[in-house]
Amino acid sequence: MKYEQLKLENQVCFRLYTAARLTMGAYHPYLDPLGLTYPQYLVMLVLWEQDKQPVNDIAHKLLLETNTVTPLLQRMEKTGLIKRTQGKEDSRQRIVTLTKKGIEMREQAKHIPECLSAEIIKNEGSAEEIMQMIPTLDKLIQGLKQQLNK
Amino acid sequence: MKYEQLKLENQVCFRLYTAARLTMGAYHPYLDPLGLTYPQYLVMLVLWEQDKQPVNDIAHKLLLETNTVTPLLQRMEKTGLIKRTQGKEDSRQRIVTLTKKGIEMREQAKHIPECLSAEIIKNEGSAEEIMQMIPTLDKLIQGLKQQLNK
């Protein structure tokens, strides 16, 4: 019993880590044709909801550091999905704007969420069971986020 | 409503991805003193359960590719936690063995799981609620794993 808690099978974090990796993998067939990685797709979701945001707002919504988001945006600028312009009131800010290509991609991406749901449901049944995790995950995230600011 | 499903707040995968990242972050204060990263800690868990395993078995248990695990093990060999030796029956295999330092670290790591639990519970209450996700996560992982082999 001494080391029981060190067993892999008792680790929640390992499951989160694995579930996240594999789920991201399941997006591959849908994102590859669009030339997007999963984190880039998340940035697109943020920008489709609201265009013209500073780097910091995007990072904040994704709970990522700006030093993760900056190079990500640089790559996305290179592939022509976004533009990055100097902020007007605050010239330290870089405002991220969708290009025509970026805006149009929304239509192509429209069905990705339902495709993913369908695939997951097909493979292990209950969508409801998965949806039931959402409030718990949100609480977990909320708690860990506060821990960060200490 | 046309693009409702593309909203970030409706994404389960984003929550898994974030929860996994933040939880891994919560391990930092405990793993840093041991000189371990979280994936390296996972390898240690596997080896503490059973020493002397080929690379492939470790990768399989962690659901990682060998091309992820190999460099990870190379770094761990450099820090003196493990040794990698040629397999005897099958000389293609590399057998991973804990060093004295690696074995002794188990005692220092013994309390990490309960520390993490305590921290998470302190921050957002219910441990039970989190434990309830385990069967669902396992089903999700199982389903996605099978999808991989197609």
Added chain:
DNA sequence: TAATTTTGCATCGTGAACGATATAAATCGA
């Protein structure tokens, strides 16, 4: 047994993640 295929691991290239650090602009305080 010789040729073919499979398997186990390694290497390489690309894209995250993130700590540490840098830099310029904005804000604050004396």
Added chain:
DNA sequence: TCGATTTATATCGTTCACGATGCAAAATTA
């Protein structure tokens, strides 16, 4: 108003994660 601090990004170095590829040993098959 001027120096100090904070803020918004960017850069750098290290470690994953993984697709593609390479290579030698084993297993399979002709």
